[in-house]
């Protein structure tokens with residue numbers, strides 16, 4: 001069945017020559033003088049061949065994941081060494097196109113089904129021109145190969161750990177890459193599930209691919225599945241070669257594996273020695289094996305000796321990223337559909353958010369029932385407006401942090417695999433969030449405005465609605481930016497901590513003229529000022545005249561005088577809306593920049 005996948009994918013594996021990846025004297029050094037252990041990999045050598053399953057073994061902290069990252073081309077800065085593919089120096093970008101890297105914590109969107117996840121991946125990864133029928137055929141084959149029938153229509157959040165691992169393999173299988181790297185594909189799985197996953201990997205390898213995986217403490221049964229083994233200890237390679245020769249090699253260096261002992265455990269124990277001094281023979285033996293290979297290689301001499309100083313050439317993220325396979329508009333439509341589908345299933349961030357806006361609006365209406373047209377209750381009405389601002393802002397900022405935190409790791413992985421451009425992701429995020437940002441404040445202000453007895457005039461309602469929608473957008477983008485740039489705890493702390501001080505400069509707690517001169521400029525950059533001012537003007541401005549007074553004396557009877565008292569005279573809600581629009585524009589730009597920062601930081 002794996003053959004079917006190969007056959008149905010354009011440029012499938014059947015058409016590529018057998019590959020050999022050779023790496024020699026690969027070193028990785030951490031940058032910065034303060035790093036206590038700066039040399040993580042030291043002159044490691046090894047080779048991978050098509051059709052063979054290779055395990056990278058070693059004690060914890062030996063450098064296995066680092067080596068995998070370096071080999072897969074994800075770590076480039078601080079790396080030196082020689083990487084040859086079929087005897088030719090590796091072109092990093094071409095290599096990234098033909099290989100896939102499946103991380104230990106492979107993140108996917110939890111609110112899509114297994115089939116939908118694979119479908120999105122097929123839509124974005126397969127070249128334009130691949131027909132729907134071909135895509136469906138590939139999907140069906142992958143589901144069959146990886147035995148994902150039973151959970152085909154299950155949401156990713158509900159599938160088991162083993163199914164999750166298999167799905168992550170399936171996503172990478174869509175393009176049928178000839179080289180696959182796996183970081184601890186069996187972590188978190190029981191022995192049966194680990195064996196199953198490893199059998200799939202063996203099947204993939206024996207079908208003609210290079211399959212390399214980092215494995216922690218493989219059982220004897222699992223060990224038998226590997227064709228080749230790399231053993232790392234303290235950043236040095238003790239052994240790289242066929243599994244069947246491994247114990248002989250260790251024995252030749254003075255390490256004899258007891259009978260009936262798991263070879264995996266044995267090499268881990270040898271590698272766990274406090275230093276590599278006793279293993280010096282093994283290290284030298286391995287290095288000389290690959291030096292001999294160098295002299296017999298058929299590649300031209302100048303290319304063989306061309307050491308690639310990757311750190312010099314590949315600082316830009318684009319140098320690491322394969323080009324997208326489908327056009328911008330197609331990327332945008334697939335991403336939009338995916339966002340909307342996931343959002344429609346998001347109980348907390350979407351359904352509960354809409355419900356909360358309705359419930360709180362009803363509560364507001366009951367508490368401030370018909371006070372908007374009463375001169376005796378003007379101050380309470382101002383508090384009501386301030387509550388509206390607070391709720392619409394925080395009710396949109398906080399859930400948006402959560403939405404972003406789920407999406408960011410998926411975005412980074414897919415972006416670096418060339419599924420789509422940053423522009424397509426950015427626009428799809430902004431557009432897909434639009435309906436929710438319109439629905440929530442619209443529901444809230446519609447219920448609140450009429451229940452609290454604000455003047456029933458279309459013009460005033462439209463102004464209040466516009467301001468509430470802009471408040472929701474501002475809150476949303478502040479949440480989204482914080483969620484993209486910061487870890488969750490920090491984002492949840494930072495958003496209220498930064499926004500609450502600006503509330504002081506809104507004009508509600510203290511009038512601007514009462515502020516010290518040096519604090520007044522802060523009012524100009526407090527978007528709460530324009531929101532509050534806009535709502536006040538929309539309700540009390542535009543020639544509203546005297547308010548009905550149902551008591552002997554009402555101090556704030558004249559709405560004009562009342563606005564004057566708050567320093568908000570002038571029928572200029574348009575100006576407030578314009579300034580809020582500018583704030584929104586700045587936030588949109590900041591969101592775009594935060595995505596750039598996010599992808600650069602992931603390198």
Ligand SMILES: Nc1ncnc2c1ncn2[C@@H]1O[C@H](COP(=O)(O)OP(=O)(O)OP(=O)(O)O)[C@@H](O)[C@H]1O
Nearest residue numbers: 030035040058059060061062063064065066067216
């Ligand atoms: N960015 C970094 N800063 C500081 N130390 C680092 C960094 N990256 C890796 N290291 C160190 O390099 C060593 C190798 O790390 P690596 O994650 O590759 O080990 P590993 O063999 O995969 O370990 P494990 O099996 O426990 O996952 C560790 O000692 C780790 O602390």
